Amino acid sequence: MRQRFVTAVGKFSVFLGKACGPFYIAAIALSVWEVFTRYALDAPTVWTTEVVMALCATAWMISAAAVTQQHRHITVTVMEIVVGHKTWTRMRRVAMAVSLLAVVGLLWANWQPFLRATAHLERSGSAFNPPLPTYLKVMIVFALITYALQILANLLDRKRQTHDHGTGHMDLTVDMKD
Amino acid sequence: MGIEIITLLIIASLFFLMAVGVPLGASTLLVSLTAALLKFGAPGLILVSSNVVHVFEKYTLVAVPFFVFMANILERGGVARELFTSMAILGGRMRGGVAVQTVFVSVILAAMSGIVGGEIVLLGLIALPQMFRLGYDRKLSIGTIAASGSLATLIPPSVVLIVYGSEAGVSVKDLFSAGFLPGFLLAGLYIAYILIRTRLNPALAPAYDAPEAQLPFTQRLRYMTGLILPFILIGGVLGSIYTGVATVTEAAALGATGAVVLAVLRRELTWAGLRDGLWSTTITTGSIVWLVVGAVSLVGIYNLLGGTAFLKGMLTGMDVAPIVVILIMMGIIMLLGTFMDWIAIVFITVPVFAPVVVELGYDPVWFGILFAMNIQIYMLSPPFGPACFYLKSVAPKDVTLQEIFLAVLPFIGLQLIGLTLVLIFPQIALWLPSLSH
Amino acid sequence: QQNLQVQTSTQSGGFSFGYMNDNWTQKLPEMTNGELTVEFLPIGSVMPRNETPDGVAAGVLSGDLTSIAYFSGRNPAFAILGDLIAGYDTPQQVQQFCREGGGAEALQELWNATLPGLIHVVGCGAVSKEALVSTVPIRSIEDLQGLKIRSPEGLAATVFRKAGASPSNIPFAEVFTSLEKGVVDAADASAYVNNDQNGFHQIAPYPLYPGIHSMAVHQFTINKRLWDGLSPEAQAGLEKWYYAAYADLLAALDAEDKSLVERDKADPEIEVIDWAQEDRDAFRAVAVEAWEETAAKSPEASAALDAHLAFMTKIGLLN
Ligand code: NA
Ligand code: NA
Numbered sequence: 001m002r003q004r005f006v007t008a009v010g011k012f013s014v015f016l017g018k019a020c021g022p023f024y025i026a027a028i029a030l031s032v033w034e035v036f037t038r039y040a041l042d043a044p045t046v047w048t049t050e051v052v053m054a055l056c057a058t059a060w061m062i063s064a065a066a067v068t069q070q071h072r073h074i075t076v077t078v079m080e081i082v083v084g085h086k087t088w089t090r091m092r093r094v095a096m097a098v099s100l101l102a103v104v105g106l107l108w109a110n111w112q113p114f115l116r117a118t119a120h121l122e123r124s125g126s127a128f129n130p131p132l133p134t135y136l137k138v139m140i141v142f143a144l145i146t147y148a149l150q151i152l153a154n155l156l157d158r159k160r161q162t163h164d165h166g167t168g169h170m171d172l173t174v175d176m177k178d
Numbered sequence: 179m180g181i182e183i184i185t186l187l188i189i190a191s192l193f194f195l196m197a198v199g200v201p202l203g204a205s206t207l208l209v210s211l212t213a214a215l216l217k218f219g220a221p222g223l224i225l226v227s228s229n230v231v232h233v234f235e236k237y238t239l240v241a242v243p244f245f246v247f248m249a250n251i252l253e254r255g256g257v258a259r260e261l262f263t264s265m266a267i268l269g270g271r272m273r274g275g276v277a278v279q280t281v282f283v284s285v286i287l288a289a290m291s292g293i294v295g296g297e298i299v300l301l302g303l304i305a306l307p308q309m310f311r312l313g314y315d316r317k318l319s320i321g322t323i324a325a326s327g328s329l330a331t332l333i334p335p336s337v338v339l340i341v342y343g344s345e346a347g348v349s350v351k352d353l354f355s356a357g358f359l360p361g362f363l364l365a366g367l368y369i370a371y372i373l374i375r376t377r378l379n380p381a382l383a384p385a386y387d388a389p390e391a392q393l394p395f396t397q398r399l400r401y402m403t404g405l406i407l408p409f410i411l412i413g414g415v416l417g418s419i420y421t422g423v424a425t426v427t428e429a430a431a432l433g434a435t436g437a438v439v440l441a442v443l444r445r446e447l448t449w450a451g452l453r454d455g456l457w458s459t460t461i462t463t464g465s466i467v468w469l470v471v472g473a474v475s476l477v478g479i480y481n482l483l484g485g486t487a488f489l490k491g492m493l494t495g496m497d498v499a500p501i502v503v504i505l506i507m508m509g510i511i512m513l514l515g516t517f518m519d520w521i522a523i524v525f526i527t528v529p530v531f532a533p534v535v536v537e538l539g540y541d542p543v544w545f546g547i548l549f550a551m552n553i554q555i556y557m558l559s560p561p562f563g564p565a566c567f568y569l570k571s572v573a574p575k576d577v578t579l580q581e582i583f584l585a586v587l588p589f590i591g592l593q594l595i596g597l598t599l600v601l602i603f604p605q606i607a608l609w610l611p612s613l614s615h
Numbered sequence: 616q617q618n619l620q621v622q623t624s625t626q627s628g629g630f631s632f633g634y635m636n637d638n639w640t641q642k643l644p645e646m647t648n649g650e651l652t653v654e655f656l657p658i659g660s661v662m663p664r665n666e667t668p669d670g671v672a673a674g675v676l677s678g679d680l681t682s683i684a685y686f687s688g689r690n691p692a693f694a695i696l697g698d699l700i701a702g703y704d705t706p707q708q709v710q711q712f713c714r715e716g717g718g719a720e721a722l723q724e725l726w727n728a729t730l731p732g733l734i735h736v737v738g739c740g741a742v743s744k745e746a747l748v749s750t751v752p753i754r755s756i757e758d759l760q761g762l763k764i765r766s767p768e769g770l771a772a773t774v775f776r777k778a779g780a781s782p783s784n785i786p787f788a789e790v791f792t793s794l795e796k797g798v799v800d801a802a803d804a805s806a807y808v809n810n811d812q813n814g815f816h817q818i819a820p821y822p823l824y825p826g827i828h829s830m831a832v833h834q835f836t837i838n839k840r841l842w843d844g845l846s847p848e849a850q851a852g853l854e855k856w857y858y859a860a861y862a863d864l865l866a867a868l869d870a871e872d873k874s875l876v877e878r879d880k881a882d883p884e885i886e887v888i889d890w891a892q893e894d895r896d897a898f899r900a901v902a903v904e905a906w907e908e909t910a911a912k913s914p915e916a917s918a919a920l921d922a923h924l925a926f927m928t929k930i931g932l933l934n
Binding site for chain 3: 038039042043044045046049113120122123124125126127128129132133
């Protein structure tokens with residue numbers, strides 16, 4: 001039962017992470033399009049900046065769970081050398097519990113703004129005027145829930161904890177091959 | 179409670195959480211949530227939530243995934259391998275030639291790429307095995323790759339300079355112009371160091387035995403073709419920024435598109451490669467953004483508690499020469515660099531330091547370059563030295579992290595010399611931007 | 616003694632921030648019998664610039680002294696009270712509108728509708744008029760036809776479009792190169808002194824001064840409970856202090872602008888263009904359409920425009 005929860009959450013997190021790719025591709029394509037239409041056609045748009053922003057923001061938010069599933073949040077791991085592997089494994093569990101507390105705390109902090117933003121649509125106020133603030137305040141709540149679930153899954157994961165070691169400093173690298 | 183005590187408490191709890199192994203982003207978040215709750219109760223949480231959501235509206239950060247994606251595609255596309263081969267003809271039969279060639283390749287890659295990581299991985303895969311095979315000194319080989327591979331965030335385009343510019347309110351274009359010469363200066367120091375050491379002790383670098391190097395000049399010229407495509411890409415990215423055709427973010431998108439086109443033309447990009455590249459971009463960018471989220475949330479509450487005013491007052495109130503204040507700020511950045519990611523350092527220090535720099539009568543563009551050079555040192559220095567970690571991830575198994583950290587020490591010395599030169603002669607940084615005004 | 620922590624809309628290195636700190640922070644205790652002190656915080660330093668009212672409502676910030684137009688996304692009424700494009704001729708008129716013409720009351724109504732019972736409006740007003748920078752001479756409304764202009768903001772962009780120009784949303788940091796390379800012909804940038812500092816006039820030598828379009832209106836609000844807890848003397852003193860400070864800041868900024876304009880008028884490379892009153896009136900007539908479109912978007916916006924129109928008619932700007 002426990003391991004089934006871990007697997008299911010992990011799969012969903014990876015799915016969300018994979019979904020980010022198309023968002024980035026679209027953001028890149030739109031930015032290039034804007035250069036073309038502004039420079040070659042002399043017809044700048046008022047909407048690309050904010051659409052690109054929304055695309056990237058979505059990817060950033062929903063990638064939290066995948067980053068967590070891959071254990072790739074930037075972490076200082078030098079203490080492993082000092083305290084030894086066994087103690088470090090126990091400390092990692094504490095660290096996950098603390099991370100969960102931080103993420104749930106942030107979810108709590110965003111709850112009132114989320115309710116307000118859904119009760120009354122907030123727009124950006126620009127010439128294009130999309131409801132970006134409301135969108136972001138809704139998406140962050142979704143992202144934080146998936147983030148918290150994945151930390152919980154990592155915490156409950158028996159498999160990973162027994163044979164996941166030796167990564168050591170590798171957790172620090174931000175662009176390593178998986 | 180005075181702001182001094184609060185500052186110490188914040189630093190102590192951050193240190194503790196990080197040491198336990200809590201990710202940097204979650205550590206800073208927890209500290210800011212706690213501070214907000216202690217000071218204002220539940221209503222104070224708005225300080226954290228509003229600043230966190232605002233991170234996702236920072237248009238400057240859009241350049242980050244674009245550059246990361248570009249680096250990922252270049253890494254898979256084989257452009258770098260060809261570049262490295264092309265540059266072999268420069269070396270000829272010179273002693274230390276492959277190491278010098280590595281620095282040249284790094285500088286060209288740095289002019290394409292805005293982030294550190296991809297380059298070191300590439301050079302670690304291509305140049306390091308070759309140098310080992312040719313019998314180069316291990317430490318010299320490792321140090322050369324880690325140090326010159328880090329130049330990507332000093333030589334434009336640079337994500338470090340983009341983020342500094344947006345936080346300090348300084349023109350990114352000026353920062354880019356200012357980054358060129360200091361970047362070349364460091365590269366020059368690395369080359370001089372390689373040449374001097376290999377002349378003094380020929381055992382460090384056997385003469386180059388690549389067959390291409392023995393070809394007649396006209397045939398060697400053929401190998402230069404590998405340089406054409408990278409230079410088109412560099413011209414496209416930097417050219418579009420300097421002609422005003424594109425904004426910095428749009429230029430990053432142009433670069434990413436160019437890298438894809440290049441890889442497709444060379445028939446080296448598969449669907450699987452593209453998917454991998456996107457996945458890697460997602461994870462890397464995600465880990466960076468969620469770190470920024472934490473750092474930014476802490477800055478807001480700290481400002482309200484009077485922290486920034488306190489630090490500013492301390493820095494400007496000191497009875498010392500202004501340059502000493504600059505040195506102290508450099509020291510703080512260096513200290514933070516031993517345990518914190520660069521982007522968190524930018525978001526925490528720049529809002530305090532930039533106004534102080536202006537108040538002291540210095541150019542914030544110059545300070546931005548000093549900042550970026552400091553980040554060069556941060557990339558190499560233990561215990562948190564990202565460049566060393568990147569290299570470790572692709573180096574042959576028998577290369578240990580300890581060996582890498584020892585190997586980069588002389589190069590940190592060279593970076594300190596470069597930093598000192600720019601500190602004493604600001605014109606090294608400011609001359610190029612002054613031409614455009 | 617109560618210390619007011621107020622987030623502003625200016626950078627810590629900016630002229631206004633320094634001027635207020637050097638000349639007006641120490642006057643507040645004098646004017647409120649030592650009951651109040653004030654601490655100005657730079658833009659975005661505690662909260663994002665468009666979220667300060669929520670901070671003030673929560674009591675986390677004591678108040679804000681900031682551009683009303685930042686809140687345009689919450690209700691179009693904030694766009695109308697925040698910057699009535701091409702509406703007034705001088706910032707003095709706007710201060711008069713706020714203080715005596717029902718402006719502050721209209722803003723209070725708007726906040727009562729947005730965050731009921733949480734925000735008290737102490738006052739509002741503009742301190743300077745934005746000057747337009749241009750690479751081509753713009754002498755009248757006809758010259759706006761087909762002009763490529765940087766104008767990121769909602770109402771301003773609408774007005775320029777109605778006047779026949781083609782507005783685009785380019786970040787402020789890109790204005791210089793965009794003008795230099797002809798990506799845009801003109802830019803809605805900032806006050807004359809700031810445009811001068813950014814070197815815009817070197818590449819766009821036809822500045823419009825006094826400007827024709829934009830005048831950002833600032834609000835000074837504080838937390839309602841905090842306000843209710845003050846003595847009537849402190850309340851009156853705070854209000855008096857704010858309007859005195861803003862009138863003085865206006866004069867200081869005006870002097871800065873004027874001395875630069877005098878210098879540039881003597882410069883053969885730069886032509887400072889000043890629109891005739893009938894051209895300004897013609898531009899205002901075009902703008903009225905855009906005001907009315909925006910006002911139609913919400914009842915609060917409509918009420919806000921009515922407040923403006925009543926005052927403008929009274930002082931003879933409209934008939
Ligand atoms: Na670079
Ligand atoms: Na370091």
